[in-house]
Amino acid sequence: MTTLTMDASHFHHTPFYCEENVYLLCKKLCDDGIANAEGSDLFVAFISNEKKQIPLWNQKASTRADGVILWDYHVICIQAIQGDSPPLVWDLDSTLPFPSPLASYVSETIRPSFQLFSEYNRLFRIVHAPMFLRCFASDRRHMKVSSGNWIEDPPPHEPIVAEDGTVHNLNEYISMSVSDVDSNTKISSVKDATFTQKHGVVIKENQVEELFSLISLQ
Numbered sequence: 001m002t003t004l005t006m007d008a009s010h011f012h013h014t015p016f017y018c019e020e021n022v023y024l025l026c027k028k029l030c031d032d033g034i035a036n037a038e039g040s041d042l043f044v045a046f047i048s049n050e051k052k053q054i055p056l057w058n059q060k061a062s063t064r065a066d067g068v069i070l071w072d073y074h075v076i077c078i079q080a081i082q083g084d085s086p087p088l089v090w091d092l093d094s095t096l097p098f099p100s101p102l103a104s105y106v107s108e109t110i111r112p113s114f115q116l117f118s119e120y121n122r123l124f125r126i127v128h129a130p131m132f133l134r135c136f137a138s139d140r141r142h143m144k145v146s147s148g149n150w151i152e153d154p155p156p157h158e159p160i161v162a163e164d165g166t167v168h169n170l171n172e173y174i175s176m177s178v179s180d181v182d183s184n185t186k187i188s189s190v191k192d193a194t195f196t197q198k199h200g201v202v203i204k205e206n207q208v209e210e211l212f213s214l215i216s217l218q
Contacts, residue, residue: 005097005098005099006098006099007098008092008098011024011025011028011092012024012025012028012155012157013092013093014153014154014155014156015061015152016143016151016152017140017143017152017154017155018073018074018075018076018092018093019046019075019136019138019170019173019174020138020155020157020160021075021092022044022075022076022077022090022092023044023132023133023136023160024157025077025090025092026039026042026044026077026129026132026133027039027133029042029077029079029090030042035079035129038130039129039130039133040128040129040130041079041080041081041082042077042078042079042080042128042129043077043078043079043080043126043127043128043129043194043200043212043215044075044076044077044078044126044127044128044129044132044200045075045076045077045078045124045125045126045127045208046073046074046075046124046125046127046173046174046176047071047073047074047075047076047122047123047124047125048071048072048073048074048122048123048125048174048175048176049119049120049121049122049123049176049177050119050176050177050178051119051120052072052073052174053070053072053119053120054070054071054072054073054074054120054122055068055069055070055116055120056068056069056071056074056109056110056122057108057109057110057111058094058095058096058108058109059071059093059094059095059109060093060094060095061093067095072174073174074093076089076090076091077089077090077091077129078090078102078126078212079099080212080215080216081216082216083216086101086102086103086216087101087102087212087213087215087216088100088101088102089101089102089105091105091109094109096108096109102208102209102212103209106205106208106209110122110205110208112205112206121204121205122205123176123177123178123180123181123202123203123204123205124202124203124204124205124207124208125173125174125176125199125200125201125202126194126200126201126202126203126208126211127173127194127197127199127200128194128195128200131195131197131198131200132200134162134163135162135163135164135166135169135198136160136162136169136170136173137159137160137161137162137166137167137168137169137170138159138160138168138169138170139159139167139168140154140159141168142170142171172199173199176202178204180202181202181203181204187203187207187210187211187214188214190203190207190211191211191214191215194211194215
């Protein structure tokens, strides 16, 4: 597969609803033949931390020249391609090429060389897309104030309901802490769990490239 930069505007995007954007993105990548039909080469990555304060660079919503913004959480799609091609990141909110090689995305968006206070370190929950597409649900309650008014206008499509009828479980995906990371478990074991766990696996930001190097080899 040759990496081609695509026009992100060809994909659905509602600002501040990144989890639903990625849900539809995964489906379209499958439908358009860019990914495997069942999405077996796609992974959904929820990025957050205990304080729900994560700095990411090169984001369209930023008002700064370097594109940095402090999200409470963010969601992207990572495509693991077999062979010599690098894993690709599909981030509809990024100003980087769409898609971007994972190594470039980490370097330019996570910026591991930038020294952060520990409370801003980012955690990644990696969920296999086929599992995510079956199990994820959101009735958008997190985007309403107590009066029922919207904090941000919702997407035009109907809320996402899981196959088992669950109407909202977003918090189960965006809630993560360092205690969720098993420091005694080898990344090879984490890789296997990625394919079987409903909520995927939680890893540290410096483990993302290693995990996908193993996934791409299998």
